[in-house]
Amino acid sequence: MNMATALDSGRLTRPTFSDFAIVVASELVGAILLRFFLLADDWRLVGGILLLFCVGFAVMQIRSDWEERIGGAFSRASRLAVGLAILLVLLFPLALNGNTYALHLLIVSQLYAVLAIALNFQLGSANIPNFATGASYGIGAYVSALLAIHFDINFWLALPAAAVVATAFGFLLGLPSMRTRESYLALVTIAFGVVIHQLLNNFDWTGGPNGLVGIPAPSLFGHSFASPILLGGIKLPSQANFYYLSAVLVGIAIISAQRLHGSRIGLAWNALRADELAARCQGINVIWYKVLAFAVDAFLAAFAGTIYAFYISFISPDNFTFLVSVTIMTMVIVGGMDNILGVIVGAFLLTMLPEKLRAFSDYRILFFGIVVILFLMIRPQGLFPQRLRRYGGSQ
Amino acid sequence: MSGHAVLRGEGLTIRFGGLVAMDDVDFVLEAGEILGVIGPNGAGKSTLFNLITGLYRPSAGKVFLNDRPLNGLPAHRIVQMGVSRTFQSSRLFADLSVLDNVIIGMHSRTHSGVFDALLRPSKARGELQQAAAKAGDLLRSVSASLYDQRERAASELAQADRRRLEIARALAAEPKVLLLDEPSSGMDDRDTDALIADIRGITARRPELSIMIIEHDMRLVAELPHRVMVIEYGRKIAEGSFQDIRNMPRVQEAYLGRKAAAHA
Amino acid sequence: MTAELMQQGLNWLTLGCIYALIAVGFSLLFGVLKVIHFSHGDVSLVAPFVALAALQGLSASASGLSAIGLLIACFIAVVATGILGVVLDWLVIRRFRDAPAMMALVATVALGIALRESVGHLFPNGHNPQPFPRLIEADFNPTEGFTLPAFNLLVIGSSIVVVALLFLLLRHTPLGVRIRAVSQDREAARLMAISPSSVFRATFFITSAVGGLGGLFYASYAGVTRFDFGIQAGLIGFSAAVVGGLGSMPGAIIGSLLIAGLDTVVQATLPDGASYRLVFAFLLVILVLVFRPAGLFGSVAVEKV
Numbered sequence: 001m002n003m004a005t006a007l008d009s010g011r012l013t014r015p016t017f018s019d020f021a022i023v024v025a026s027e028l029v030g031a032i033l034l035r036f037f038l039l040a041d042d043w044r045l046v047g048g049i050l051l052l053f054c055v056g057f058a059v060m061q062i063r064s065d066w067e068e069r070i071g072g073a074f075s076r077a078s079r080l081a082v083g084l085a086i087l088l089v090l091l092f093p094l095a096l097n098g099n100t101y102a103l104h105l106l107i108v109s110q111l112y113a114v115l116a117i118a119l120n121f122q123l124g125s126a127n128i129p130n131f132a133t134g135a136s137y138g139i140g141a142y143v144s145a146l147l148a149i150h151f152d153i154n155f156w157l158a159l160p161a162a163a164v165v166a167t168a169f170g171f172l173l174g175l176p177s178m179r180t181r182e183s184y185l186a187l188v189t190i191a192f193g194v195v196i197h198q199l200l201n202n203f204d205w206t207g208g209p210n211g212l213v214g215i216p217a218p219s220l221f222g223h224s225f226a227s228p229i230l231l232g233g234i235k236l237p238s239q240a241n242f243y244y245l246s247a248v249l250v251g252i253a254i255i256s257a258q259r260l261h262g263s264r265i266g267l268a269w270n271a272l273r274a275d276e277l278a279a280r281c282q283g284i285n286v287i288w289y290k291v292l293a294f295a296v297d298a299f300l301a302a303f304a305g306t307i308y309a310f311y312i313s314f315i316s317p318d319n320f321t322f323l324v325s326v327t328i329m330t331m332v333i334v335g336g337m338d339n340i341l342g343v344i345v346g347a348f349l350l351t352m353l354p355e356k357l358r359a360f361s362d363y364r365i366l367f368f369g370i371v372v373i374l375f376l377m378i379r380p381q382g383l384f385p386q387r388l389r390r391y392g393g394s395q
Numbered sequence: 396m397s398g399h400a401v402l403r404g405e406g407l408t409i410r411f412g413g414l415v416a417m418d419d420v421d422f423v424l425e426a427g428e429i430l431g432v433i434g435p436n437g438a439g440k441s442t443l444f445n446l447i448t449g450l451y452r453p454s455a456g457k458v459f460l461n462d463r464p465l466n467g468l469p470a471h472r473i474v475q476m477g478v479s480r481t482f483q484s485s486r487l488f489a490d491l492s493v494l495d496n497v498i499i500g501m502h503s504r505t506h507s508g509v510f511d512a513l514l515r516p517s518k519a520r521g522e523l524q525q526a527a528a529k530a531g532d533l534l535r536s537v538s539a540s541l542y543d544q545r546e547r548a549a550s551e552l553a554q555a556d557r558r559r560l561e562i563a564r565a566l567a568a569e570p571k572v573l574l575l576d577e578p579s580s581g582m583d584d585r586d587t588d589a590l591i592a593d594i595r596g597i598t599a600r601r602p603e604l605s606i607m608i609i610e611h612d613m614r615l616v617a618e619l620p621h622r623v624m625v626i627e628y629g630r631k632i633a634e635g636s637f638q639d640i641r642n643m644p645r646v647q648e649a650y651l652g653r654k655a656a657a658h659a
Numbered sequence: 660m661t662a663e664l665m666q667q668g669l670n671w672l673t674l675g676c677i678y679a680l681i682a683v684g685f686s687l688l689f690g691v692l693k694v695i696h697f698s699h700g701d702v703s704l705v706a707p708f709v710a711l712a713a714l715q716g717l718s719a720s721a722s723g724l725s726a727i728g729l730l731i732a733c734f735i736a737v738v739a740t741g742i743l744g745v746v747l748d749w750l751v752i753r754r755f756r757d758a759p760a761m762m763a764l765v766a767t768v769a770l771g772i773a774l775r776e777s778v779g780h781l782f783p784n785g786h787n788p789q790p791f792p793r794l795i796e797a798d799f800n801p802t803e804g805f806t807l808p809a810f811n812l813l814v815i816g817s818s819i820v821v822v823a824l825l826f827l828l829l830r831h832t833p834l835g836v837r838i839r840a841v842s843q844d845r846e847a848a849r850l851m852a853i854s855p856s857s858v859f860r861a862t863f864f865i866t867s868a869v870g871g872l873g874g875l876f877y878a879s880y881a882g883v884t885r886f887d888f889g890i891q892a893g894l895i896g897f898s899a900a901v902v903g904g905l906g907s908m909p910g911a912i913i914g915s916l917l918i919a920g921l922d923t924v925v926q927a928t929l930p931d932g933a934s935y936r937l938v939f940a941f942l943l944v945i946l947v948l949v950f951r952p953a954g955l956f957g958s959v960a961v962e963k964v
Contacts, residue, residue: 283503369773
């Protein structure tokens with residue numbers, strides 16, 4: 001009992017100065033590394049930064065007390081950590097010397113981070129194989145684009161509408177999970193993804209293989225997202241609009257994921273991942289929780305799809321193939337199932353790496369395939385393994 | 396024992412293809428009673444539990460909980476109505492903490508939904524914190540050593556502690572009826588003694604709780620249950636106090652084989 | 660009219676046989692491994708590329724042997740595909756024997772992608788469609804308006820022979836007995852001194868070689884081969900096996916005929932039907948799974964508690 005109170009109080013202590021220092025230092029180092037990585041042209045510099053990342057990662061593996069120390073600092077000084085992170089995200093475009101390609105990479109990485117978080121609800125939390133996240137992403141993009149082009153509905157209304165439609169499809173896709181499991185369910189999701197792709201490719205009203213063009217840029221309070229941001233003599237390229245928009249979406253995704261993970265729902269998902277039959281015998285309605293995981297995945301993916309459509313202003317079925325779904329799955333597996341930070345790191349790494357190593361971008365898909373196999377064989381828990389939940393200060 | 400039937404089975408029968416795994420079994424479990432279920436391996440004891448808890452659908456027959464029929468209800472509804480169980484081969488949520496295992500056991504007694512979790516996080520978190528506190532108390536009441544290990548992964552527990560955790564998880568659903576499927580399997584004598592003491596402690600604190608217990612360890616069967624029923628080849632062949640049961644020739648045959656029983 | 664119908668019927672049987680050669684592998688592998696080998700379609704569709712490469716090699720060394728050359732190239736392709744199956748098992752799949760089914764599933768999907776892309780990169784200009792020859796160029800004309808290409812006869816005939824041989828192998832040879840033993844109870848088989856890994860190797864060789872034959876027919880039927888044919892062929896083969904009930908060989912064959920039938924009807928009746936063929940095949944799969952989760956000929960496994 002005494003030991004227990006000591007443990008609990010240890011978690012409740014106020015942050016010390018060194019906690020603050022650790023948080024500030026790690027966030028700054030992360031941001032600076034990311035900046036150099038984004039602006040690096042020379043493959044040697046890219047390789048060097050990657051090497052640094054690997055070394056840092058290896059050190060954390062060996063000195064798990066350091067990892068614990070950093071994690072502890074972040075949980076004690078969580079306000080500072082979040083505040084500083086927001087500030088860094090806000091200021092980051094200023095540090096890119098107006099490089100629009102770097103901004104573009106960041107936007108795509110953030111959208112993939114959202115998709116990976118979405119898939120993580122299923123693959124990571126509940127162990128449901130879903131090969132159709134790319135299809136939900138596409139449904140979101142197409143629904144909002146069609147609304148904007150044909151009905152002149154603006155982005156801010158198209159966004160929730162697309163999410164509702166995609167969620168409905170998500171429910172539909174989740175229904176077979178009542179009767180089928182594992183391999184069979186995987187086949188159903190693959191089939192769903194292929195069917196959606198083929199339909200988009202064949203219907204006239206979706207523009208067939210040519211897709212949809214001329215999706216109008218969103219605007220907010222009279223500021224068009226197609227024009228650059230001018231603020232007190234600072235000028236940011238128009239991509240910055242979408243950078244901030246997708247950053248907000250990542251924020252929403254992280255908050256939703258954390259809230260669900262730290263609730264009765266996240267626990268129920270984890271239970272059915274560990275042992276579905278035992279979960280049923282704890283009073284968990286496994287069918288409902290499976291369908292729910294499909295719906296949440298589709299909802300978030302549709303958000304990402306909408307932003308993508310309005311950002312690029314042109315979409316075609318080939319943006320939403322089976323391979324997109326597999327790419328998202330790779331990000332979750334590499335990053336670490338059921339670990340939100342890990343999944344985001346996975347998304348950033350796997351979006352930027354092939355772009356940065358141009359010589360090898362032809363081999364991107366081959367690379368993804370091999371990376372998944374190697375990770376599943378050597379480190380199935382991913383770069384950042386899931387952590388046990390902690391309940392602080394309750395007793 | 397207050398004398399009224401909490402759980403009642405009538406003519407329970409299940410066939411898998413041509414195999415009759417359970418044939419016309421009746422049983423009654425009274426409030427506060429401990430009913431032992433014994434029989435040779437493969438006799439259908441676990442099948443009986445699977446029928447009660449809704450994992451299998453009976454081909455014929457009915458189960459009532461306080462006179463309300465359980466037939467056709469999905470497994471998770473039956474837990475909600477007050478029947479919890481453990482498994483013969485322990486089925487813990489291995490990669491979750493001991494505390495989380497118990498909190499998940501409270502699933503049917505907590506209520507936050509998706510929208511609570513997303514839009515009213517303080518309510519959802521508050522409920523979970525409360526559940527964590529209750530789970531801690533429950534763990535402490537079952538076993539102090541288990542409580543001290545509450546933040547470890549369930550997979551790291553020793554065999555005896557796993558059994559205890561399974562019982563704690565089942566109790567977390569606040570059941571009226573607890574079904575224990577061979578709780579002593581894989582335990583040595585010392586652990587079994589501790590288990591008997593644990594179960595005694597549980598029933599002392601919850602006098603209304605009724606327990607059905609499948610066992611092979613005759614020491615436990617002699618000490619704990621008020622009544623024992625014997626199952627062989629999916630049929631109930633005897634029922635009564637342990638003293639009466641163990642002298643019945645039919646039971647001895649079932650356990651020892653006909654010839655050995657004749658010599659005994 | 661009847662000629663038209665016969666033509667479509669012939670087409671149906673031919674497609675059904677091609678699908679069956681691939682579907683049988685999915686079913687047999689699942690029966691033995693208890694895990695879906697998602698990349699089986701991609702393995703099968705490596706065969707046409709091997710055949711093309713072999714054909715080039717042969718025609719470089721000796722010219723004027725086209726018919727025999729094609730036969731030799733196909734033989735090489737079938738054997739090489741069988742070996743490829745064994746190698747992939749050794750490299751990757753065997754490491755997931757005792758892993759959760761989900762991991763094996765994702766790993767074999769990734770393996771399929773890696774295989775497909777490797778073919779695309781290794782074969783010269785491999786990301787573009789490669790023309791693939793018809794295995795026999797001859798047509799018969801039994802009645803007015805009905806052509807009976809020798810190719811279709813070859814496909815149907817050899818599929819029947821191969822499937823019959825597979826049945827004989829499984830029923831009446833020591834290897835077949837061992838395969839069936841391992842698929843029923845791996846541990847018990849091990850106790851009977853049957854080495855599961857040698858059975859796995861044999862199963863991978865047989866199914867991949869049979870799949871390779873299916874892949875050759877598939878490409879020859881289409882007239883071209885593509886590095887990503889494996890997705891479609893794999894999905895169709897897997898769907899057929901699922902419709903019939905995984906683990907059941909007759910089921911896989913009937914499932915293939917059903918999907919091929921649907922395919923033929925859709926292509927014959929719907930304008931632009933070819934582009935919807937997978938859509939209808941998958942609707943069938945989803946319907947079957949919803950109403951008979953274990954497939955038409957599979958038995959529902961009771962979960963042991």
